[in-house]
Amino acid sequence: xxxxxxxxxxxxxxxxxQVTLRCSSQSGHNTVSWYQQALxxxxxxxxxxxxEEENGRGNFPPRFSGLQFPNYSxxxxxxxxxxxxxxLYLCASSRSGASTDTQYFGPGTRxxxx
Amino acid sequence: xxxxxQAQTEISVVEKxxxxxxxxxxxxxxxxxxFWYKQPPSGELVFLIRRNSFDEQNEISGRYSxxxxxxxxxxxxxxTASQVVDxxxxxxxxxxxxxxxxRLTFGExxxxxxxx
Numbered sequence: 001x002x003x004x005x006x007x008x009x010x011x012x013x014x015x016x017x018q019v020t021l022r023c024s025s026q027s028g029h030n031t032v033s034w035y036q037q038a039l040x041x042x043x044x045x046x047x048x049x050x051x052e053e054e055n056g057r058g059n060f061p062p063r064f065s066g067l068q069f070p071n072y073s074x075x076x077x078x079x080x081x082x083x084x085x086x087x088l089y090l091c092a093s094s095r096s097g098a099s100t101d102t103q104y105f106g107p108g109t110r111x112x113x114x
Numbered sequence: 115x116x117x118x119x120q121a122q123t124e125i126s127v128v129e130k131x132x133x134x135x136x137x138x139x140x141x142x143x144x145x146x147x148x149f150w151y152k153q154p155p156s157g158e159l160v161f162l163i164r165r166n167s168f169d170e171q172n173e174i175s176g177r178y179s180x181x182x183x184x185x186x187x188x189x190x191x192x193x194t195a196s197q198v199v200d201x202x203x204x205x206x207x208x209x210x211x212x213x214x215x216x217r218l219t220f221g222e223x224x225x226x227x228x229x230x
Contacts, residue, residue: 042220
Protein backbone atom coordinates (compact mmCIF):
# COMPACT_ATOMS: atom_id res chain seq x y z
CA UNK A 1 0.00 0.00 0.00
CA UNK A 2 1.18 3.51 -0.81
CA UNK A 3 -0.09 5.40 2.22
CA UNK A 4 -2.12 7.71 0.00
CA UNK A 5 -5.73 7.83 1.12
CA UNK A 6 -8.80 9.30 -0.55
CA UNK A 7 -12.32 9.99 0.62
CA UNK A 8 -15.03 9.25 -0.02
CA UNK A 9 -14.76 5.95 -1.86
CA UNK A 10 -17.93 6.46 -3.85
CA UNK A 11 -20.16 9.43 -4.42
CA UNK A 12 -23.39 10.01 -6.28
CA UNK A 13 -24.40 13.54 -7.24
CA UNK A 14 -26.87 15.12 -9.59
CA UNK A 15 -26.12 17.46 -12.46
CA UNK A 16 -25.46 21.03 -11.35
CA UNK A 17 -24.33 20.11 -7.85
CA GLN A 18 -20.91 20.71 -6.37
CA VAL A 19 -18.54 18.07 -4.97
CA THR A 20 -15.38 18.01 -2.85
CA LEU A 21 -12.97 15.10 -2.93
CA ARG A 22 -10.16 14.67 -0.43
CA CYS A 23 -6.69 13.21 -0.52
CA SER A 24 -4.04 12.63 2.12
CA SER A 25 -0.54 12.33 0.81
CA GLN A 26 2.08 9.80 1.80
CA SER A 27 4.31 10.77 4.70
CA GLY A 28 7.26 12.85 3.52
CA HIS A 29 5.56 13.92 0.28
CA ASN A 30 4.77 17.58 -0.39
CA THR A 31 3.19 17.26 -3.83
CA VAL A 32 -0.27 16.06 -4.82
CA SER A 33 -1.52 15.53 -8.35
CA TRP A 34 -5.10 14.84 -9.41
CA TYR A 35 -6.21 12.75 -12.35
CA GLN A 36 -9.58 11.95 -13.90
CA GLN A 37 -10.09 8.48 -15.33
CA ALA A 38 -13.20 7.92 -17.42
CA LEU A 39 -14.37 4.36 -17.87
CA UNK A 40 -12.11 2.39 -20.20
CA UNK A 41 -9.58 5.19 -20.59
CA UNK A 42 -6.25 6.21 -19.18
CA UNK A 43 -6.04 8.82 -16.42
CA UNK A 44 -5.99 12.46 -17.51
CA UNK A 45 -4.00 15.06 -15.56
CA UNK A 46 -6.17 17.70 -13.89
CA UNK A 47 -3.65 19.70 -11.83
CA UNK A 48 -0.84 19.45 -9.33
CA UNK A 49 -0.17 21.19 -6.02
CA UNK A 50 3.30 21.68 -4.67
CA UNK A 51 3.79 23.28 -1.26
CA GLU A 52 0.24 24.70 -1.33
CA GLU A 53 0.60 26.32 -4.76
CA GLU A 54 -0.83 25.11 -8.08
CA ASN A 55 2.08 23.74 -10.08
CA GLY A 56 0.63 22.91 -13.46
CA ARG A 57 -2.83 22.34 -14.86
CA GLY A 58 -4.23 20.09 -17.56
CA ASN A 59 -6.98 20.82 -20.02
CA PHE A 60 -9.84 21.11 -17.55
CA PRO A 61 -12.28 24.04 -17.14
CA PRO A 62 -12.09 26.45 -14.19
CA ARG A 63 -14.99 24.71 -12.44
CA PHE A 64 -12.34 22.16 -11.46
CA SER A 65 -10.41 23.77 -8.62
CA GLY A 66 -8.15 22.59 -5.88
CA LEU A 67 -6.48 23.34 -2.64
CA GLN A 68 -3.53 22.04 -0.68
CA PHE A 69 -3.21 22.41 3.05
CA PRO A 70 -0.11 22.96 5.22
CA ASN A 71 -0.03 19.23 6.02
CA TYR A 72 0.05 18.64 2.22
CA SER A 73 -3.34 16.99 2.08
CA UNK A 74 -5.45 18.23 -0.80
CA UNK A 75 -8.99 18.80 -2.03
CA UNK A 76 -10.45 18.69 -5.50
CA UNK A 77 -13.61 20.73 -5.98
CA UNK A 78 -15.88 20.45 -8.97
CA UNK A 79 -18.71 22.95 -9.45
CA UNK A 80 -21.74 22.71 -11.70
CA UNK A 81 -21.37 18.99 -12.21
CA UNK A 82 -22.01 17.58 -15.66
CA UNK A 83 -22.82 14.03 -16.66
CA UNK A 84 -19.37 13.70 -18.27
CA UNK A 85 -17.74 14.33 -14.90
CA UNK A 86 -18.66 10.77 -13.94
CA UNK A 87 -15.30 9.09 -13.52
CA LEU A 88 -12.73 7.68 -11.12
CA TYR A 89 -10.75 10.53 -9.57
CA LEU A 90 -7.26 9.55 -8.60
CA CYS A 91 -4.91 11.41 -6.35
CA ALA A 92 -1.16 10.82 -6.40
CA SER A 93 1.52 12.07 -4.06
CA SER A 94 5.23 12.50 -4.72
CA ARG A 95 8.25 13.65 -2.82
CA SER A 96 8.45 16.90 -4.77
CA GLY A 97 7.09 18.47 -7.94
CA ALA A 98 10.08 17.32 -9.98
CA SER A 99 9.55 15.09 -12.98
CA THR A 100 12.15 12.71 -11.57
CA ASP A 101 9.86 11.74 -8.71
CA THR A 102 7.54 8.79 -8.88
CA GLN A 103 3.88 9.45 -8.19
CA TYR A 104 2.12 7.03 -5.87
CA PHE A 105 -1.61 6.73 -6.24
CA GLY A 106 -4.46 6.39 -3.83
CA PRO A 107 -7.45 4.08 -4.30
CA GLY A 108 -9.54 6.73 -6.01
CA THR A 109 -13.01 8.18 -5.58
CA ARG A 110 -15.66 6.98 -7.98
CA UNK A 111 -18.02 9.84 -8.81
CA UNK A 112 -21.33 9.22 -10.52
CA UNK A 113 -23.30 12.20 -11.80
CA UNK A 114 -26.97 11.55 -12.55
CA UNK B 115 3.00 17.28 -27.21
CA UNK B 116 3.37 14.09 -25.24
CA UNK B 117 1.64 10.95 -26.44
CA UNK B 118 1.65 7.35 -25.30
CA UNK B 119 0.18 4.60 -27.43
CA GLN B 120 -0.73 1.17 -26.18
CA ALA B 121 -2.03 -0.52 -29.28
CA GLN B 122 -3.16 -3.68 -27.52
CA THR B 123 -6.52 -2.98 -25.92
CA GLU B 124 -7.01 -6.49 -24.55
CA ILE B 125 -4.80 -9.55 -24.25
CA SER B 126 -5.91 -12.95 -23.03
CA VAL B 127 -3.44 -15.70 -22.16
CA VAL B 128 -3.40 -18.99 -20.34
CA GLU B 129 -1.51 -19.23 -17.08
CA LYS B 130 2.26 -19.82 -17.44
CA UNK B 131 2.38 -18.22 -20.87
CA UNK B 132 4.74 -15.29 -21.42
CA UNK B 133 3.10 -12.05 -22.49
CA UNK B 134 4.48 -8.73 -23.77
CA UNK B 135 2.65 -5.44 -23.45
CA UNK B 136 3.67 -2.82 -25.98
CA UNK B 137 4.16 0.89 -25.35
CA UNK B 138 5.20 3.49 -27.91
CA UNK B 139 5.70 7.11 -26.95
CA UNK B 140 6.15 10.52 -28.54
CA UNK B 141 7.79 13.45 -26.82
CA UNK B 142 9.71 16.64 -27.56
CA UNK B 143 11.30 16.66 -24.14
CA UNK B 144 15.04 16.25 -24.01
CA UNK B 145 14.89 14.34 -20.77
CA UNK B 146 11.94 12.15 -20.08
CA UNK B 147 10.74 9.40 -17.78
CA UNK B 148 8.73 6.33 -18.58
CA PHE B 149 6.56 4.43 -16.16
CA TRP B 150 4.45 1.33 -15.95
CA TYR B 151 1.52 1.09 -13.58
CA LYS B 152 -0.82 -1.80 -12.84
CA GLN B 153 -4.50 -1.20 -12.10
CA PRO B 154 -6.31 -4.18 -10.57
CA PRO B 155 -10.11 -4.20 -10.38
CA SER B 156 -9.95 -2.32 -7.07
CA GLY B 157 -8.91 0.76 -9.07
CA GLU B 158 -5.69 1.81 -7.36
CA LEU B 159 -2.76 2.41 -9.70
CA VAL B 160 0.24 0.41 -8.52
CA PHE B 161 3.68 1.66 -9.53
CA LEU B 162 5.85 -0.96 -11.22
CA ILE B 163 8.86 0.77 -12.74
CA ARG B 164 10.38 4.12 -13.74
CA ARG B 165 12.99 4.55 -16.45
CA ASN B 166 14.79 7.73 -17.49
CA SER B 167 15.68 8.50 -21.07
CA PHE B 168 19.41 8.18 -20.43
CA ASP B 169 19.21 4.64 -19.19
CA GLU B 170 18.51 2.12 -21.92
CA GLN B 171 19.49 -0.91 -19.91
CA ASN B 172 16.82 -3.52 -19.76
CA GLU B 173 15.57 -4.37 -16.32
CA ILE B 174 14.33 -7.57 -14.77
CA SER B 175 12.43 -7.88 -11.52
CA GLY B 176 11.31 -11.40 -10.79
CA ARG B 177 8.87 -12.41 -13.53
CA TYR B 178 8.74 -8.85 -14.89
CA SER B 179 11.12 -7.39 -17.44
CA UNK B 180 11.22 -4.18 -19.40
CA UNK B 181 12.78 -3.43 -22.75
CA UNK B 182 13.48 0.26 -23.44
CA UNK B 183 14.52 1.12 -26.99
CA UNK B 184 15.04 4.80 -27.63
CA UNK B 185 15.58 4.22 -31.35
CA UNK B 186 12.02 2.97 -31.75
CA UNK B 187 10.51 5.06 -28.90
CA UNK B 188 9.27 1.93 -27.21
CA UNK B 189 9.15 0.72 -23.64
CA UNK B 190 7.73 -2.78 -23.63
CA UNK B 191 6.82 -4.86 -20.62
CA UNK B 192 7.07 -8.65 -20.47
CA UNK B 193 5.57 -10.94 -17.86
CA THR B 194 7.15 -14.36 -17.82
CA ALA B 195 5.14 -17.38 -16.70
CA SER B 196 1.99 -15.33 -16.19
CA GLN B 197 -0.28 -15.98 -13.23
CA VAL B 198 -3.97 -15.33 -12.64
CA VAL B 199 -3.02 -12.57 -10.17
CA ASP B 200 -1.40 -10.68 -13.06
CA UNK B 201 -4.86 -10.00 -14.48
CA UNK B 202 -5.29 -6.22 -14.48
CA UNK B 203 -5.14 -3.16 -16.69
CA UNK B 204 -1.58 -2.03 -17.33
CA UNK B 205 -0.74 1.57 -18.15
CA UNK B 206 2.38 3.03 -19.66
CA UNK B 207 3.01 6.69 -18.79
CA UNK B 208 5.43 9.49 -19.65
CA UNK B 209 6.67 12.70 -18.08
CA UNK B 210 9.60 14.95 -18.92
CA UNK B 211 11.38 18.25 -19.05
CA UNK B 212 11.14 20.95 -20.09
CA UNK B 213 7.57 20.79 -21.41
CA UNK B 214 5.50 18.51 -19.24
CA UNK B 215 7.21 18.67 -15.89
CA UNK B 216 5.97 15.98 -13.58
CA ARG B 217 2.50 15.58 -15.09
CA LEU B 218 2.01 12.05 -16.32
CA THR B 219 0.64 11.34 -19.77
CA PHE B 220 -0.93 7.90 -19.83
CA GLY B 221 -1.72 5.51 -22.61
CA GLU B 222 -5.18 4.01 -22.89
CA UNK B 223 -4.11 0.86 -21.10
CA UNK B 224 -3.98 -2.83 -21.93
CA UNK B 225 -6.43 -5.17 -20.21
CA UNK B 226 -4.57 -8.41 -19.46
CA UNK B 227 -6.59 -11.47 -18.57
CA UNK B 228 -4.73 -14.56 -17.42
CA UNK B 229 -6.91 -17.65 -17.47
CA UNK B 230 -6.23 -20.69 -15.29
